[in-house]
Amino acid sequence: MARKKVELKYIANDSKRRATQKKRKSGLIKKADEISTLCGVDACAIIYTSDDPQPEVWPSPSGVNRVISRFKEMPELEQSKKMMSQESFLRQRIQKGQDQLKKLKNENRKKEMNNLMFQSLGGYQSLDNATIIDLNDLAWIIDQNINEVNKQISKLQGQEGTSSNNNGVATINGEQAQVDNIINGGVFPFVDNIINGEQAQVDNIINGGVFPFVDAANNFQNDYCPTPFNP
Amino acid sequence: MARKKVELKYIANDSKRRATQKKRKSGLIKKADEISTLCGVDACAIIYTSDDPQPEVWPSPSGVNRVISRFKEMPELEQSKKMMSQESFLRQRIQKGQDQLKKLKNENRKKEMNNLMFQSLGGYQSLDNATIIDLNDLAWIIDQNINEVNKQISKLQGQEGTSSNNNGVATINGEQAQVDNIINGGVFPFVDNIINGEQAQVDNIINGGVFPFVDAANNFQNDYCPTPFNP
DNA sequence: GACTCTATGTATAAGCA
DNA sequence: TTGCTTATACATAGAGT
Numbered sequence: 001m002a003r004k005k006v007e008l009k010y011i012a013n014d015s016k017r018r019a020t021q022k023k024r025k026s027g028l029i030k031k032a033d034e035i036s037t038l039c040g041v042d043a044c045a046i047i048y049t050s051d052d053p054q055p056e057v058w059p060s061p062s063g064v065n066r067v068i069s070r071f072k073e074m075p076e077l078e079q080s081k082k083m084m085s086q087e088s089f090l091r092q093r094i095q096k097g098q099d100q101l102k103k104l105k106n107e108n109r110k111k112e113m114n115n116l117m118f119q120s121l122g123g124y125q126s127l128d129n130a131t132i133i134d135l136n137d138l139a140w141i142i143d144q145n146i147n148e149v150n151k152q153i154s155k156l157q158g159q160e161g162t163s164s165n166n167n168g169v170a171t172i173n174g175e176q177a178q179v180d181n182i183i184n185g186g187v188f189p190f191v192d193n194i195i196n197g198e199q200a201q202v203d204n205i206i207n208g209g210v211f212p213f214v215d216a217a218n219n220f221q222n223d224y225c226p227t228p229f230n231p
Numbered sequence: 232m233a234r235k236k237v238e239l240k241y242i243a244n245d246s247k248r249r250a251t252q253k254k255r256k257s258g259l260i261k262k263a264d265e266i267s268t269l270c271g272v273d274a275c276a277i278i279y280t281s282d283d284p285q286p287e288v289w290p291s292p293s294g295v296n297r298v299i300s301r302f303k304e305m306p307e308l309e310q311s312k313k314m315m316s317q318e319s320f321l322r323q324r325i326q327k328g329q330d331q332l333k334k335l336k337n338e339n340r341k342k343e344m345n346n347l348m349f350q351s352l353g354g355y356q357s358l359d360n361a362t363i364i365d366l367n368d369l370a371w372i373i374d375q376n377i378n379e380v381n382k383q384i385s386k387l388q389g390q391e392g393t394s395s396n397n398n399g400v401a402t403i404n405g406e407q408a409q410v411d412n413i414i415n416g417g418v419f420p421f422v423d424n425i426i427n428g429e430q431a432q433v434d435n436i437i438n439g440g441v442f443p444f445v446d447a448a449n450n451f452q453n454d455y456c457p458t459p460f461n462p
Numbered sequence: 463g464a465c466t467c468t469a470t471g472t473a474t475a476a477g478c479a
Numbered sequence: 480t481t482g483c484t485t486a487t488a489c490a491t492a493g494a495g496t
Binding site: 254258261 | 472473474475476
């Protein structure tokens with residue numbers, strides 16, 4: 001059953017296309033009906049299916065005519081003013097995909113740096129091979145984490161008498177969960193726009209694909225300057 | 232989080248309606264775009280939202296004009312021929328709901344009779360108070376079950392040498408799972424159309440509600456005559 | 463092919479920032 | 480309000496009849 005994510009392109013297979021057409025046509029009309037009822041808007045839809053010279057229309061032929069008249073009344077110039085054309089629709093979609101990509105790359109980079117941090121702390125990985133870029137970002141994320149830990153400490157010092165074994169004392173391991181939490185939370189300004197060679201991923205996202213993990217390389221922005229490490 | 236099932240009626244709350252309108256408008260246009268791409272159909276949509284004199288159109292003003300011309304070319308008489316009007320759309324929806332209701336009532340009745348059967352077999356319930364209608368239906372379901380059990384027995388007798396402790400012998404308990412399976416499976420002709428007083432439930436279904444369990448009473452059709460019990 | 467079924471993808475109502 | 484997130488309702492692809 002609906003296992004594949006449908007690729008947004010013309011369905012070559014005839015019978016498959018017809019089946020899809022039928023389902024989606026009724027789905028579309030249902031949606032039109034719903035928005036009209038829920039929001040009380042005036043709307044119409046006309047759909048010419050390939051296997052019938054008669055179009056499917058909604059809400060009714062006369063209703064369509066009414067909406068059409070209203071549309072025709074408007075001067076041509078006005079028509080194209082604030083309207084969504086197929087092109088602007090696509091543009092909007094691309095922008096959305098790019099924004100999403102940016103966010104995801106950001107998150108990936110943060111996770112990567114946190115991973116590097118814990119690997120180093122545990123002695124599982126040396127930083128000898130790290131680039132200056134990585135070290136910079138690493139410093140930033142450590143700074144963030146330290147800040148968060150300090151914040152927690154102050155908070156816990158403020159509430160005396162809790163039964164926790166944590167009150168007032170920074171126990172790194174005890175804060176791990178909170179740090180992890182933070183890691184996946186706050187703002188992180190690593191990546192600010194799309195970099196060459198990532199376009200395929202953007203396209204992927206635009207069409208709704210699953211986001212692939214982004215390597216450390218190529219992810220850094222030149223205009224990013226993290227605060228110096230200062231505990 | 233979409234917790235409530237939206238009731239299909241005008242949203243009185245202003246800000247809520249605007250939010251919904253915005254989301255659904257873009258959803259609708261996306262759907263239009265998709266069906267057009269996937270199925271290569273010629274279509275257009277015009278939506279007048281309440282807060283903007285400019286309509287939202289798809290695929291573009293000129294595209295809309297093209298489709299409109301095609302629509303206008305058709306004689307008025309032809310227009311209303313095979314087209315979906317708001318009324319026929321609703322009718323279709325009601326019919327669908329009624330069909331679904333019928334099926335669900337059927338299933339409920341079957342489950343009920345099976346339940347009664349097992350209750351009686353276990354001595355948890357006497358049949359003294361059962362109506363002739365219930366007894367009739369009960370006989371039918373028992374017949375069905377016996378048939379299924381016999382079928383299974385034949386099948387198992389056919390495949391000698393399986394390691395199962397079941398081969399060739401009808402062990403009622405051992406067949407329970409299969410019977411249960413059957414219970415929820417085959418065709419069951421109890422209810423053939425909608426009976427007075429069930430209309431509210433139909434309405435419920437038409438709007439997508441969860442189906443309430445149907446009582447035994449009022450569910451039987453006069454034209455139903457089950458095969459006599461004959462093991 | 464035209465329908466039904468159901469697992470899965472998508473839309474979106476509420477919440478929250 | 481606008482936008483983003485998340486849980487839930489809804490649409491529908493693919494498979495079976």
